[in-house]
Amino acid sequence: MVMKKIYSPKNFPLDEKTLREIIKKFPTPFHIYDEKKIKENFRQLKKTFSWAPNFREHFAVKATPNPHIVKILAEEGAGTDCSSLAELFLSEMAGVVGEKIILTSNDTPAEEFKKAIELGAIINLDDITHIDFLEKNAGFPKILSFRYNPADIMNEGNEIIGKPAEAKYGLTREQIFSAYEISKNRGVKRFGLHTMVASNELETKTFLYTAKIMFELAAEIKNRLGINFEFINLGGGFGIPYRPEEKPVNFQEIGEGIRELFNEIILPAGMEKIFIATESGRAMTGNAGWLVSTVLHEKNTYKNYIGLDSCMANLMRPALYGAYHHITILGKENFPHDKIYDVTGSLCENNDKFAIDRNLPKIEIGDILVIHDTGAHGHAMGFNYNGKLRSAELLLKENGEIKLIRRAETLDDYFSTLIK
Numbered sequence: 001m002v003m004k005k006i007y008s009p010k011n012f013p014l015d016e017k018t019l020r021e022i023i024k025k026f027p028t029p030f031h032i033y034d035e036k037k038i039k040e041n042f043r044q045l046k047k048t049f050s051w052a053p054n055f056r057e058h059f060a061v062k063a064t065p066n067p068h069i070v071k072i073l074a075e076e077g078a079g080t081d082c083s084s085l086a087e088l089f090l091s092e093m094a095g096v097v098g099e100k101i102i103l104t105s106n107d108t109p110a111e112e113f114k115k116a117i118e119l120g121a122i123i124n125l126d127d128i129t130h131i132d133f134l135e136k137n138a139g140f141p142k143i144l145s146f147r148y149n150p151a152d153i154m155n156e157g158n159e160i161i162g163k164p165a166e167a168k169y170g171l172t173r174e175q176i177f178s179a180y181e182i183s184k185n186r187g188v189k190r191f192g193l194h195t196m197v198a199s200n201e202l203e204t205k206t207f208l209y210t211a212k213i214m215f216e217l218a219a220e221i222k223n224r225l226g227i228n229f230e231f232i233n234l235g236g237g238f239g240i241p242y243r244p245e246e247k248p249v250n251f252q253e254i255g256e257g258i259r260e261l262f263n264e265i266i267l268p269a270g271m272e273k274i275f276i277a278t279e280s281g282r283a284m285t286g287n288a289g290w291l292v293s294t295v296l297h298e299k300n301t302y303k304n305y306i307g308l309d310s311c312m313a314n315l316m317r318p319a320l321y322g323a324y325h326h327i328t329i330l331g332k333e334n335f336p337h338d339k340i341y342d343v344t345g346s347l348c349e350n351n352d353k354f355a356i357d358r359n360l361p362k363i364e365i366g367d368i369l370v371i372h373d374t375g376a377h378g379h380a381m382g383f384n385y386n387g388k389l390r391s392a393e394l395l396l397k398e399n400g401e402i403k404l405i406r407r408a409e410t411l412d413d414y415f416s417t418l419i420k
Contacts, residue, residue: 038285149167346388
């Protein structure tokens with residue numbers, strides 16, 4: 001077997017003895033997050049844009065919708081990116097209010113717009129028809145933005161976010177000019193500009209191309225409509241290396257490249273006061289979380305199956321996208337990977353698999369499996385199909401303390417919404 005070069009080692013912040021003690025108090029399965037790593041990730045992004053005046057990261061709450069996590073990032077200086085009523089409330093719970101919140105509209109009900117207005121949030125509209133809906137049902141916010149879909153000049157996409165032309169998000173180029181003109185004529189004074197065209201991207205060129213598109217668009221809108229944007233939100237999409245052989249995002253290269261474009265396009269257009277914003281989720285918490293699970297069964301038929309006490313209700317990404325998540329066996333991290341398994345859960349669905357034909361050390365019933373990089377879009381995408389209950393979330397604090405930040409669901413929770 002050809003050995004692949006390791007660029008991104010998969011480490012777990014706790015030793016075997018400590019983890020087993022935690023499991024005695026908090027039974028598996030559970031997700032656990034590393035506070036120190038989350039802060040390091042934010043500081044890395046902030047350093048990337050240290051040259052940009054008033055840079056702001058709006059943490060994508062959907063990635064890890066827990067107020068304890070949101071608060072950690074808020075204390076570092078992050079705002080929030082919200083797309084639902086619950087996420088607006090989560091922001092408020094974590095102490096994030098005002099223009100540190102951006103609500104990106106996505107087929108949005110009136111009550112969500114009203115809550116955003118109440119909090120003083122930026123509202124980012126997804127369609128030109130939402131102008132009338134917003135004005136009628138909530139009124140305009142102090143600062144309004146529109147989401148641009150650059151399908152006219154960008155054809156590529158990936159399995160997560162899709163090709164721009166097939167994505168349900170954003171306005172066309174023609175619509176974006178009309179939307180700003182309409183809003184300006186109706187009395188809106190302050191504006192931002194937004195896009196989101198990448199997800200889990202590792203290549204520098206994608207982010208530079210996005211910045212170039214948005215900077216040129218902002219300059220053209222200013223020239224044609226006389227609008228001075230307060231910010232350009234470049235979206236998120238910064239990926240993490242789920243596979244050990246993948247190279248991580250080169251944030252230094254991205255920062256330098258976007259700075260050059262800023263100087264080349266934004267400054268000559270007289271928009272030197274504009275600030276850059278991002279809305280990262282995965283890059284903040286993805287590699288700072290792990291799903292810890294126990295082996296319940298081993299089945300040998302046409303294939304060798306390892307059955308866990310977790311399932312795709314705890315981590316949907318492998319079933320939804322065919323996504324890879326690295327797996328280590330507690331205490332066997334350095335054992336030879338000389339067995340081939342499908343690692344499964346207990347849902348009545350054949351795609352309920354964390355790994356297919358995965359080379360792993362010999363696994364025995366009772367072994368503890370650590371599934372890496374589940375800190376974003378892991379617990380958040382949980383569901384209750386088959387009556388499965390969502391797991392607990394734990395936080396490894398910087399001082400070594402383990403804090404329960406979401407208890408595991410119970411059957412009482414599951415049945416609580418039924419009408420008796």
